[in-house]
Amino acid sequence: MKQCLFVFLILTGISTSAQVLRKRTVKLMGGRFDITIVAPDSLSAEHNIDTVIAEVTRIENLISDWKADTQISAVNQNAGIAPVKVSAEVFALTERALHLSKITKGAFDISFAAMDRIWKFDGSMTQMPSAEAVKKSVKNVGYQYIVLDRKNSTIFLKRKGMKIGFGALGEGYATDRCRDMMLARGIKAGIVNGSGDMSTWGKHPNGSNWAVGITNPIHKDTIFAVVPLQKSAVVTSGSYEKFVVFNGKRYSHIINPTTGYPATGLCSVTVFGPSAETANGLSTSMMVLGKTKGMQLIKKYPAYSCILITDDGHIYSHKLDLDKYAL
Numbered sequence: 001m002k003q004c005l006f007v008f009l010i011l012t013g014i015s016t017s018a019q020v021l022r023k024r025t026v027k028l029m030g031g032r033f034d035i036t037i038v039a040p041d042s043l044s045a046e047h048n049i050d051t052v053i054a055e056v057t058r059i060e061n062l063i064s065d066w067k068a069d070t071q072i073s074a075v076n077q078n079a080g081i082a083p084v085k086v087s088a089e090v091f092a093l094t095e096r097a098l099h100l101s102k103i104t105k106g107a108f109d110i111s112f113a114a115m116d117r118i119w120k121f122d123g124s125m126t127q128m129p130s131a132e133a134v135k136k137s138v139k140n141v142g143y144q145y146i147v148l149d150r151k152n153s154t155i156f157l158k159r160k161g162m163k164i165g166f167g168a169l170g171e172g173y174a175t176d177r178c179r180d181m182m183l184a185r186g187i188k189a190g191i192v193n194g195s196g197d198m199s200t201w202g203k204h205p206n207g208s209n210w211a212v213g214i215t216n217p218i219h220k221d222t223i224f225a226v227v228p229l230q231k232s233a234v235v236t237s238g239s240y241e242k243f244v245v246f247n248g249k250r251y252s253h254i255i256n257p258t259t260g261y262p263a264t265g266l267c268s269v270t271v272f273g274p275s276a277e278t279a280n281g282l283s284t285s286m287m288v289l290g291k292t293k294g295m296q297l298i299k300k301y302p303a304y305s306c307i308l309i310t311d312d313g314h315i316y317s318h319k320l321d322l323d324k325y326a327l
Helices: 040-063 069-079 088-103 110-114 131-137 168-184 276-289 292-298
Strands: 007-010 021-029 030-039 146-148 155-158 189-194 195-200 210-216 219-229 233-237 241-246 248-254 266-273 305-310 313-317
Touching: 021 040, 030 040, 030 088, 030 155, 040 069, 040 088, 040 168, 069 155, 088 110, 088 146, 088 168, 088 276, 110 248, 168 195, 168 233, 168 276, 189 276, 195 276, 233 276, 248 266, 266 276, 266 292, 276 292, 276 305, 292 305
Parallel strands: none
Antiparallel strands: 007 210, 021 030, 030 189, 146 155, 189 195, 195 233, 210 219, 233 266, 241 248, 266 305, 305 313
């Protein structure tokens, strides 16, 4: 899950050009989307915001796993029965997500949608689930049982009860798509923020780069750095709002799809890079893998950098000089 308290956009500044900035907040994909467009005039800006909304809605109607009439729902409904033909777009997204599942050995797993929700983070849990219950909760999870046929553009889930879902990865994909669409339409600057998955391009009308403020979630009222962005994406996965503590150990609401147990060790991972989709997959995986293995993973992606914050508040970064951006 993404959190928006740790990283937030800074949109202050006075325009010194003929460009205008317009922003709209809407509910899409079950969450909050903040769409910011810079255009020559207000009418053009608002029209392009409408276009972004239409594109996100189109994608949601393809890949949602909770709407009954989408292609992904058809795949899930036919688990253990038959392959389902999907569009080239849905197939390619599934292929990329399955690749991430493979290289993380299940730390990220698109079949997590079949996981039983036995962990409660609403204050109602008084004891840990039994080992048997945890094992049972992931019995239908396993990316190894997803069969992709590129020639026929089909997806087959080999076991009955399996499901796939993109979760926040789909929001990252949508924000990337909208950024590319706006650039193709001649919109030179903007931000599409899907529940914390942010794709940005261009600059603020005042000529400055877009920027995000970074806070330590353990000390939320203090910004320790401001990081500039330009045709870049930023995604944060965090567990600092939803967690439980048993026997002095903190258990995050982000569940390891392989074991069924919550991730421990990190309370926040923020990833910067060219794609929100990829950044989301990396941040989620790193939360599960932990500091050491998480750092090993992101080093395989030279275009990406990150900030990790441990459960005890220590801050680590990769390919990002925090001293350069410190306040």
